[in-house]
Amino acid sequence: MISESAIWSGHRVGILGGTFDPPHLGHTRMAEAARETLALDRVVFSAAANPPHKRSGAATPYAHRAAMLDLAVAGVDGAAVTQVEESHDPSFTVDLLRACRARTAADLYFIIGADSLLEFATWKDPEEILQLCTLVVFPRGNAAMALPVGGDASIVVFEQPVIDVSSTEIRRLAARGGLPGGVVAPAVASYITRHGLYAGA
DSSP: OOHHHHHHSSSSEEEEOOOOOSSOHHHHHHHHHHHHHHHHHHHEEESSSSOOOTTTSSOOOOHHHHHHHHHTTTOOOOOOETTTTOOOOOOOOHHHHHHHHHOSSSSSEEEEEHHHHHGGGGGEEEEEEEEOEEEEEOOTOOOOOOOOSSSOOOEEEOSSSSOOOOHHHHHHHHHHHHHOOOOSSSHHHHHHHHTTTTTTT
């Protein structure tokens, strides 16, 4: 496993933040596509300890989500996991990026889906986010690609892969007693079953 200090070495680092409840293959596909196309040294995944868009206690405990994230990226070339957000309460994207900037001088590329881009103007300090990183946007279902915020921005927009998997749907499937193949890594599916996650979702 790569050390926390080594995570931040290099010239171009991708960041993929989120609740990861649970992490799914759409997340790793975005990371792989971004890393290959943009020649990133690595893509760093970060689970939000206390997501501001989730009501208190709604997310699976951070320790479970962090453990699943480790399993999800194991064996994914150029992927790493950081726990810089573990103490963030709440976990705002701008604070994650500030923490990343404090650890590296590399160019930062923040990876999101088009559905998140539509909500971008409601995020904390969106203009500062645009100063801290280049946004890398992947298509998501039928979500339109629009950046409803002022200020200069550097954006990379991918046409594919289209991410048609959602953590919300995975939780519903798990609550009904099963996970179809091809939505989460096998190790993550085993972890969900072993710990009885989402049974009451």
